[in-house]
Amino acid sequence: MSDFSRITRRKFVVTAGVSAASSLLLKGCLGNPPSATTQIATPVANTAAPGPVAANDTPETTTIKLGYIPIVESAALIIAKEKGFFAKYGMTGVEVSKQANWASARDNVTIGSAGGGIDGGQWQMPMPHLISEGIITNGQKVPMYVLAQLETQGNGIAVSGIHVGKGLGLDISGAADYIKGFQANQGRKFKAAHTFPNVNQDFWIRYWFAAGSIDPDTDIDLLAVPPAETVQGMRNGTMDAFSTGDPWPYRIVADDIGFMSALTHEIWSFHPEEYLAIRADWVDANPKATKALLKGLMEGQQWMDNPANRPEAVKILAGRNYFNVPENILTPPYSGTYTMGDGKADIKDINAGPLYWKDPKGSVSYPYKSHDTWSVSYTHL
Numbered sequence: 001m002s003d004f005s006r007i008t009r010r011k012f013v014v015t016a017g018v019s020a021a022s023s024l025l026l027k028g029c030l031g032n033p034p035s036a037t038t039q040i041a042t043p044v045a046n047t048a049a050p051g052p053v054a055a056n057d058t059p060e061t062t063t064i065k066l067g068y069i070p071i072v073e074s075a076a077l078i079i080a081k082e083k084g085f086f087a088k089y090g091m092t093g094v095e096v097s098k099q100a101n102w103a104s105a106r107d108n109v110t111i112g113s114a115g116g117g118i119d120g121g122q123w124q125m126p127m128p129h130l131i132s133e134g135i136i137t138n139g140q141k142v143p144m145y146v147l148a149q150l151e152t153q154g155n156g157i158a159v160s161g162i163h164v165g166k167g168l169g170l171d172i173s174g175a176a177d178y179i180k181g182f183q184a185n186q187g188r189k190f191k192a193a194h195t196f197p198n199v200n201q202d203f204w205i206r207y208w209f210a211a212g213s214i215d216p217d218t219d220i221d222l223l224a225v226p227p228a229e230t231v232q233g234m235r236n237g238t239m240d241a242f243s244t245g246d247p248w249p250y251r252i253v254a255d256d257i258g259f260m261s262a263l264t265h266e267i268w269s270f271h272p273e274e275y276l277a278i279r280a281d282w283v284d285a286n287p288k289a290t291k292a293l294l295k296g297l298m299e300g301q302q303w304m305d306n307p308a309n310r311p312e313a314v315k316i317l318a319g320r321n322y323f324n325v326p327e328n329i330l331t332p333p334y335s336g337t338y339t340m341g342d343g344k345a346d347i348k349d350i351n352a353g354p355l356y357w358k359d360p361k362g363s364v365s366y367p368y369k370s371h372d373t374w375s376v377s378y379t380h381l
Helices: 072-082 102-111 127-132 173-180 182-186 200-211 227-236 248-254 280-285 287-304 307-318 327-334 369-378
Strands: 063-068 093-098 120-124 144-149 155-160 191-194 221-224 241-245 258-263 274-279
Touching (some): 063 102, 102 120, 102 127, 127 144, 155 248, 191 200, 191 227, 227 241, 287 307, 307 327
Antiparallel strands (some): 144 274
């Protein structure tokens, strides 16, 4: 049995049934979080049990197009589709659409599914806020609702193998002179990458550098680069560090390209990560469908957090239709096993890897306003 029947998501009936009053009517659909727990979710059925949807809960539409990036943060969306959890609540036409990169996802949600784009999907924070305000959409404001956190953790900072033995671990203060002196000694600045500016993966690597007394704006070159290009740069020695989500960090180690300097779990345990956010016009027009979508997602999150389901999850996610990676690249993160490299102790703790429904501090799925405040305040625009 699923574990969300007791949850009333904050102001859902009120805010999902009226039009957006401003471009920042975010968090409209979620209420009191589940009670705190010290372990992952109560198991749900292995597949969705078929059953009729009550007449008063029949979705206004059965279709929606949700974008995702092939990293572990998107897993619950994919599982809810593949295991029939969306369909269980009447959302039989949910499409999960792989996006080439974050810029493509931004552009596609701006035009919406009616124009060939998407209605919403997976986002690094605070992308929904930046889109709502037109900050990253050339001034075109597209109001969005943040409906749920999809996942916590599952991210890390990987470093090229040319820096083995230079002290690039969680605390890089001892390597500050080495990094700052790169221009003089190597003819170029130390080069690091993230996947999109002013969002989570940018935040993590900036914090990592700044905590080590390195100014990420002046002491290094910090760029937004797609993962595949970054990994190739690490292979040929032109990229030094990379902040991104699994399976990329672990693949860098598995392919002997580099090592893990830190997991974001080590920087901030059970931190806010990526979210489900949907265009406000779709939510306002389809409050029952939004509720059904959330039910399916939350059941998918619970399913993902059952360790017995992780092997099947790996098979589904690794497939060509989704992540298109070898299963052995996804298996270690989903068991909480990280080979760090560069003499660091391996991490073996399922709570250090991606979690979707609950973590030892409480709810993962619930989108706390305090997390929004943190992400917006950290944005360096």
